[in-house]
Amino acid sequence: MTSTTNRRSFLAAGAAVAAAPVVAGALASPASADELPDYAPVPPSALGPAVNAQGYFVGRVQKNLYWVTDSTYQAAFLTTKDGVVLFDAPPSIGQNIQRAIDQIAAENGVSNKVTHLVYSHHHADHLGASSLFGKHVTRIGHTENKRLLARDNDPTRPVPDVTFETRRTLHVGGERIELAYHGTNHTPDNIYIHFPDHDTLMLVDVMLPGWVPFDFFNINEDVPGSIAAPAKAMAYPWKHYIGGHIGRLGTRQDMTVYRQYIDDIVAGVKLALVNVDPTPFFVKYGNNAWAAVKEYQAAQVKYASDPVIKKYLGVLAAADVYTATTTFLILESIRLDLGVGSQVHP
Template identity: 55%
Template sequence: MKPMPWNTPADRRTLLRTAAALPAAAVMAGGALEGTAAAADAPGLPDFAPVPAAATGPELNDSGYFVGRIHGNLHWVTDGFYQAMFLSTREGVVLVDAPPTIGHNLLRAIAEVTQANGRPATVTHLVYSHSHADHAGASSILGKDVVRIGHAECRRLLLRADDPNRPAPTVTFEDRYTLQVGGETLELAYHGPNHAPDNIFVHAPEHRTLMVVDILYPGWVPFKNLAVSQDIPAWIRAQDIAMGYPWRTLVGGHLGRLGVRADGDLQRAYIADLEASTRASMNLDPTPYFDTYGPQGNSWAIFKTYLDAVAVQAAAPVAAKYTGVLAAADVFTLDNAAALVESFRIDAGLLGPFSTRP
C-alpha cells in the first residue's frame, strides 16, 4: 500500500490534534450539517467517491421495486435500500421480512410472480429475520391471519415494543425450526446474538440460498457502527457462520443486489484490515489530550477527543484501500472504526491509556 501522508510522527500528531478539535464524523465527511435548513439547501454537503458499478443492482420498475427469481419458486424483491425474500408454494406464499420502505410493493411483487406461475398469491406465513422495525415494520399490511414466525427473543422484544405495525410472532423457536409449506422448505437457525439479540439465519437448501440480515453487505462496506450491532464480537463471528453455510446466493436484507460468496470473502478482508488498523491505532500517545483537558477536569473531553482521533487514524488507511472496491468505504469506515475502538476497549480489554495504572 502507498504510504499515507501522515506516516511521520510530526505529521500524524498534526492530523490527530486537528481531528481532536472536531466531531469524528466531520473529519472524513468534510464538516457537519447545521440543522434541517442546511440539509435542505445542501450547501457544503460532502462529496463521496462514486459507487462502483459492481455494487449496483437491477433497475427498479415504475412502481419503485424490482422482483426477480433466485431459483425455482424462490424470489426476492428490493427497492434499492431494503430486501425481502419469498417462496411461492402450492398453498400460498412464505415471505421473509416486510421492510416498510418496500411496503405494499411487496404485495405487488408477489402478485406479479404468482400470476405468472399460477400459484396462490396469499401470504400465509411471514418469517421475521429479527424484530427491528426497518425490516419488520410492514408486517401489519399482511393482516391478522398470516402465521408469523420468529425466534423466541423476537417475540419478547415485539411484545415489549407493542407496535401495531409489528405483531409479535405466534410461532417461535429457540435453536432450529424447519418450515415446510406446500412442498417448499426453509431451515431457520439461531446462532446467538449478533446484530440483534434475535437475528436468525434463513436457509433455503434446495435453492442454495441464505438470507441473513445486517451481517454481510454485498458490494458495500457495512452500515455505520458495524451495522449498528449490539454485540460486535458476535457480529464478526456471524460472518464466519454465514460463510459456513453451503449457499450460492445471499439475501443480505439491504441495498440493491444479491450476494455471491466472493462478497463475503471481501467483507471479511475489510473487517480484518480494520481490526488490524484499529489495534495498531490504540497505541496513540494520549499526552496532548490529557494535557489539554485534564487541567480543566473535563474527563469526557479527554475520552472523546482521544477516541475520535484513534478512530480517524484507524479508518484512514482502510478507507483509502477499499474506496473504489467496496461502495461507501469513504462514508462509513470512520464510524465502523469508532465502533470497533469501543468494542476493543469494552469487549476485548484493550484499554490503552485507560488501563490499570502501573
C-alpha cells in the same frame, strides 16, 4: 459576596439554558446541494437492477425463490403449492411486496396468498409492513423476537405465532426452509434463514453486498457476535445471499471481501490502541476529560480507518462515508469487550 453572586448568576443562567426546550430547525437554514460534502462514486459493482415505475424490482433467486427490493431494503418470498412464504416485510417496500408477489404468481400460475411470514429479527425497518398481511398469516420468529416485539407493542409488527429456540425446519407446500439461531449478532434475535434446495442464505443486517456497513457498524448490538457471524454464515452451503439491504444479491466472494474489510479494521484498531499517545490530548484539555477523550479517540479512529478507507475505495461502496464510525464502534468493543489496550495502574 460579588464572587458568590456571580457564581450563582452563572449557574442560574446555565440551568435556564439546560431547561429551555430545543426547537428542531429553529437555527438551521435549508441545506444547499452545493454546500454538502462530496463522496467517492459508488462502484458499478455495488449497484443492483433498476426499480420499475412503482418503485420495486422483483427477480428470481433460484427456482421458486424470489427477492424484491426498492434498492435500499430487501425481502424474499417462496411460492409453494399451498401459498406464499414471505421473509420480512420492510415498510419502505410496503404494498409493493404484494404487488411483486402478484406479478410472479400471475406469470407462473401459482397462488399469491401469503400464508406464512418469517421474521429475521424484530427491527421495525424490516417488519413494519407485517400488519398489511392480516391476522390469518402464520408468523414465525425466534423466542427472543417474540419477547422484544411484545415489549415494543407496535401494531404494525404482530408478535410471532410460532417460535423456536435454536433450530426449526419449516415445511410448507412441499418446500423446506431451515431456520437457526447461532447467538446474538446484529440483535439478540437475528436468525439465519437457509434455503438448502435453493442454494441461498438470508442473514439480515450483517453483510450488505457491495457496501460497507451502515453507520456505526450497522448499529450492531453485539459487536463480537457480529464480527463472528460471517464465519458462521460461510459454514452453510450457499451460492446466493440475501442481506436485507441495498439493491443486489450477494455472493460468497462478497462475504470474503467483507470479512477482510472487518479484519483490516480490527487490525488497525489494535495498532491504534498501542501507538496513539494520549498525552497531548490530556495536556491540552486539562480537566475537560470528555474533550480529551473525544479527540484522543478521534485520533485513534483516524489512525485505524484511514488506511482501510484508502484500500477499499472503489471496492466497497461508501468506504469513505461510514468506515470511520464503524471503526469507532469496533474500537470500543475491542477496548471494552476484549480488554485490548487496557492498563492497570501500578
